[in-house]
Structures are given as structure tokens and as C-alpha cells.
Amino acid sequence: MKLYSTLDKKIVEIVPNKEGCISMYSCGPTVYSRMHIGNIRAYIDWDILYRSFIYTGYKMNRVMNITDVGHMTSNDDFGSDFGDDKMDKQAEKEGVQPIDIANKYIDTVLEDFKRLHILAPNGEIIPDNLTYEDVENYGWTRATTYVPQMIEFIKKIIANGYTYETDQAVYFDVTLLPDYNIFTGQKLEDKEVGVRDEVEEDKGKKHPADFVLWMKRVGKYANHIMNWDSPWGNGFPGWHIECSAMSTDRLGEYFDIHTGGVDHISVHHSNERAQNIGAYGHPVVKYWIHNEWLVTKDDAKLSKSKGASDLDEIISSGFTPMDLRYFFLSVNYRVKLQFSIEALEGAKNARKSLEDKIISLKEYKDGKVLESYKERFIENINNNLNMSGCLALVNELLKSTEKPEDILATLLDWDKVFGFGWEELLNTQTNEFIYCEGDNVELDTLIKERIEAKSNKDYAKADKIRNKITDLGYTITDTPDGVKVTKI
Ligand code: AMP
Ligand code: ZN
Secondary structure, eight states: OEEEETTTTEEEEOOOSBTTEEEEEEOOOBTTSOOBHHHHHHHHHHHHHHHHHHHTTOEEEEEEEEBOSOOBTTTTTTOOSOSOBHHHHHHHHHTSOHHHHHHHHHHHHHHHHHHTTOOOTTSOOOOTTOOGGGGGGGTEEEGGGOHHHHHHHHHHHHHTTOEEEOSSEEEEOGGGSTTTTTTTOOOHHHHHHHHHHHHTTOTTOOSTTOEEEEEESOGGGTTOSSOBOOTTOSEEEOHHHHHHHHHHHHHOSSEEEEEEEGGGIIIIIHHHHHHHHHHHSSOOEEEEEEEOOEEOTTSOBOOGGGTOOBHHHHHHTTOOHHHHHHHHHTSOTTSOEEOOHHHHHHHHHHHHHHHHHHHTTTTOOSOOOOHHHHHHHHHHHHBTOOHHHHHHHHHHHHHSOSOHHHHHHHHHHHHHHHOOOHHHHHHHOOOOOOOOTTSOHHHHHHHHHHHHHHHTTOHHHHHHHHHHHHHTTEEEEEETTEEEEEEO
């Protein structure tokens, strides 16, 4: 498979460390609120990647973290370490403990993932009854579970001489890593602009781009609720160390793919890479893969503060989770995608018309997967996840003169990658029969012509007629009892 590697700055062939097996770490949710549709884009993109690797024959060893401590409100833009802890802030707002906030929003992640057909990181379909209590059995790692590993990781970085300690924190000294800014090519001095304010918070901090590995429970954080003892005093881990410690604990000191949004390139992933080299003396991640943003009409990253909707809000606007899945899936992960209700309407209509065509094939059983189409499908996947190419192939196949049962079998096979749940759709589809001969003369004629075409084995003609019937607003299905016509 070929993917865009951010470090290589080009599309590269993915060659895993262990043949036939991909180890993959995905930066996961910070659980202080319900996911918004920007986050959902990221998770759908990586779900498609996961499914694509499985489909093309790889074994997967995948982990996704859950950040339930240490992610500061100011970490995202310029990397400042001295904001409020997102968990603490929300806990205060809701009048509960941070751990209750974490557990509550982990459950909403599970609920949303399930509705969106996003697989658990270990590849399983998320069971109905899965709660925060069992997520770690499904490939998620919770930061609060891995604090001992984070402490050990920091000890390694200290032993290798990349750190210094102040009254407030243990820092990674970025000036000691010559290629610290390899991702962005940015000069270290340019980083000073965004984080200047923070220098005021800790007079002992040497360089504005240095970042916290361990925050002490002093000063501003004297009352930080979640805290652990460490060789550097009681406190809590920095956000970036969480991902380094969890990923290497679970996937080893060499793993293949690390995913995240492009917002993570300049700070979070630059820092993770620095920590990895600081601890192990070599880079750990072979390929860093990033998804582009879902943006507003003004091209700004959609975020909670920009009023991004969550899945419930999308549903109450008249869409289904699969409309959203189709919307994200139809665009390559590296393309900025503008969100608007009109754009989502377009996805909804396209998805629905596709589904209707599939439903109309419902009664065609026991087909075989068409290998030549499958080959082309895989070519599209391997070409940097060309999902619009895959969808174009779906339409081409539906218009083809292949046997309907083979078309259906092939589409159901491809749905292992798309994840729309077509098989289930066919099993639960209960449109009642509503058409009676004589209701519509044009339709009567088309139905008769189609029956005739099929008895002459002229499937191309039969399919053309089916399209005309669809245009009239009906779905025609062949059943053992004859044709059934339902209103779309
Ligand atoms: P967070 O919970 O803020 O750490 O974000 C979780 C994931 O969602 C990260 O990988 C982010 O890069 C990604 N993300 C956040 N906002 C957007 C957006 N507007 N478009 C695409 N991905 C996003
Ligand atoms: Zn991360």
C-alpha cells in the first residue's frame, strides 16, 4: 500500500518492519466532551485505513489512546504547557471528579464509534454493552493506566541527558536534538512567537519550545486533582509523553504507522518523536500519516470553539451516521474538506441512491466476487486510499452487465472496507410492498419490459430499465415470488 508519509513529504510504499503485519498507533480522543465532527473525520479516515490493511491481507496490531489526564487547553495551537487541564476544567463545570468526566465521555465515544461503524482498535465490532470499564480489552489504552510506564520513559530520557528540571516541571530540552523540527523545517526561533506568554509561568524554562514531561503539583497546579508520586515529586504527566509511553509499551520500540490530524504535526508529534529518540536513541515510528482537517466555510479548522456539531446534532438535523461516513469516506484523507449542510445533503443523496440500488439486488443470492473488479478496487486502495476511485468503481459495477448476484457479492465484499453495513441493511430492509398494477401505466410497461428482457437473458437491457424505474421513484426487486416494487 502507498500512503503519504509526512516525514518523507511524499507518497511512499509502506514496508512494515515485520512482513505481513502492520503495527499502528492512532492518537485518540481527549475525553472531556462529546466528539465533534472534526474528530469524527479523523477516526473514520483511520478506520478506513485499518479496514483496508485487513482487506489487502495484513495482520494488524493497533492501539488507540484515550487521553484522560494532562491535555492542557493551550496545548493544541502553539504547544503551551500551562493552560487548564481539559479534564479538570470540565469536571469543575459539571461539578464532578475528573475521572467521572473521563468515564462519561469514553462511553459517548463508544456510542458514537458504534453508530458510525468505526471498529474498536483491535478490529472488533464494538459490542452494544461495551463501557469505559472494558475499553482496554479492545485495543484502547487509557493514559491514567499507563503512568508507571510514562515515569519509566521519562527516566530513560533523563538518563540520556535530554532534560532539565525546574521547581515546576521536568522539561525536554529541544535544543539538544538537532533535527527537532524535522517535520516542519521551522527554525526553533520561530516557535518562540506563539509560546512567549508561557515563559512567564516558569522562569526556569530555558527555551520556549521546551516542553513538559512531568508537571509538578505546585503553583498553578497545586490542587490538580489527578496526581501520582514520581522521582520528581507528586504531579502528573505531560500530554506528549502519554503517547510515546503507551505506543512503545504496546507496540515496541520500532513500529510502523502513527496517525493523527495535521494539527499534531508541529507540536504533539514533533515532541513525541523527540521523546522517542531521547529514550531509545533512534526514531521509533516508521511512517507518520496525517489526516487533513474538516474546515469551516472560511477554511478554518472545525473545532468545539468554532461550534462544530456532534453526532447527535447531525442526526437531529435529519442525517444518519452513514451519511456522515459517506461524506468523509468519499474524500481522500489528505484533502481539506469543507463542512456545510448542503455538502452533507449531497453525501446523503448519493448514499441513499447507492443503497436503493443495492436493495434492489436483495434477492440475488450466492453470487461470486468478481476478481477483475476486486483487483481494480485494491489498486485504488493501494494508491494512497483512493476512496473516490473505489466509489466510482461501485457505480461502474452497478451499471455493468455482470450478473446481478455477482455484482451484489462483490459489493458486499467491498463493504468490508467501506463499513456501511450493507449486509445488515439487506437483512433488515423492510420496505413494505406498495405498488399495485394499474397505479402507474408507465411503470407497468417498464416492469413488463424488464421481465421480458430478463427472460431473454438481456441483463444489460434489464438493468437500464431498472434505472428508469428508479428514476420514477421506485425500487424493483426480484424475489422467488416474482418482482416486488416499493416506493423509494
Ligand atoms: P483531540 O481529542 O482534540 O486530541 O482530537 C482527536 C483527533 O481529532 C486528533 O487526531 C485531531 O487531529 C483530530 N481533529 C480535531 N479537529 C479536527 C478537524 N477539524 N478535522 C480533522 N481532524 C480533526
Ligand atoms: Zn497523541
